[in-house]
Amino acid sequence: MKFYLSSFKIGNEERKLIELTENGNKKVAYINNALDFATDLERKNKSDVADVSELQRIGFTVDVLDLKMYFNNHEGLKEKLDQYDVIWVRGGNTFVLAQAMRLSGLDEIIKKYYREKRDILYGGYSAGGCILGPTLKGIHLVDEPEQKPYGNEHQAIWEGLCILDYVIAPHYKSDHKESNDMDRAIEFMIENKILFKALRDGEVIIIE
Template identity: 50%
Template sequence: MKYYLSSYKFGNKIEELKKLIPDNNRIGHINNSRDWVGSDLERANKHQNEEIEFLNGIGFKAEPLDLKMYFHKKDDLRNKLNSLGALWVSGGNTFVLRMAMKLSGFDEIFKELKNKTDFLYGGYSAGICILSDSLKSIENVDDPNNFPYEEIDKPIYEGLGIYNYSFMPHYDSDHFESEAIGKEIQRCIDNKWLFKALRDGDVIIEE
């Protein structure tokens, strides 16, 4: 799997992102990190539509991929993911995103998907934080006790386990979470937890 990991939105390496578009340019846009209780649904949909429009504009064939539609339907989700060549996972609440991935079986399917060399995973903020082995380092930025899905009433702190360090997006940036991220970074330092800080605009690419 190839990775395009941005602090915020699409970052400052758009030309590199274009080069990563796979032969199968169908990309699913996952917006479930914005399912949190109290979320502005209209605003969440607006963000998704804007991001899908952008992805289409640079050469993808983008479509919404709502994990709620696949809760307890893991085989259906597997078939859907196998029809795509890429994913874009947007920002929001990482813990809510993790719950949606659990209930849909995405976390299990991802173990298979990550071995596909021609598949692209892109995302930002919560969409990259979810790739760490643990989500404990962001619990003071994203509320772990926000439960929008009735099937889960306890936080899930285990990430997807691709990286053994935490991502700290929005570091030292003009973003409303930047101050809280700074405090989380200090907590990582105090506890000797591994982390990687990204300013908005920064992008990590792995091929």
């Protein structure tokens, strides 16, 4: 399993992203559930269209995959994902993404792919990278933990997928509305001895 983890959008390693997927069918499952809390649907849709267009521009075939369609149908999601070379998880609220992953079973599917060294690329940006760490503590100073678009009966999830042993801190010192909040998050992680890697917008972590 390979990882392409950007601070924002595709980032500055576009050529490397193409190389990482050159032997596959270029099919991308685009997951946008980190924005399920959004109330401005027109703005959300424009953002999704821009993301999809960017991936298509570099040669990918993109399907939008709504995890809500697979809540309580984990096997159905696993069968669907077997058709793709790339899982691309966009940014938004990391806590909302954690809920969607758990309810659909995507969290365990990704962990299984990782354990089995599956020939698939996990890519994405912002929340899509943050979710892979050991904890969401620190990220709570940027993303609201109590956003619950799937019902108040679901408790906030504070654990990441533990695939990385550090937290990705995106938008560091960047021209992004969350940059100042990320400074506070990094201070929290330093004080609480949480390992992290700060990324400026444009920067990408690549794991092959």
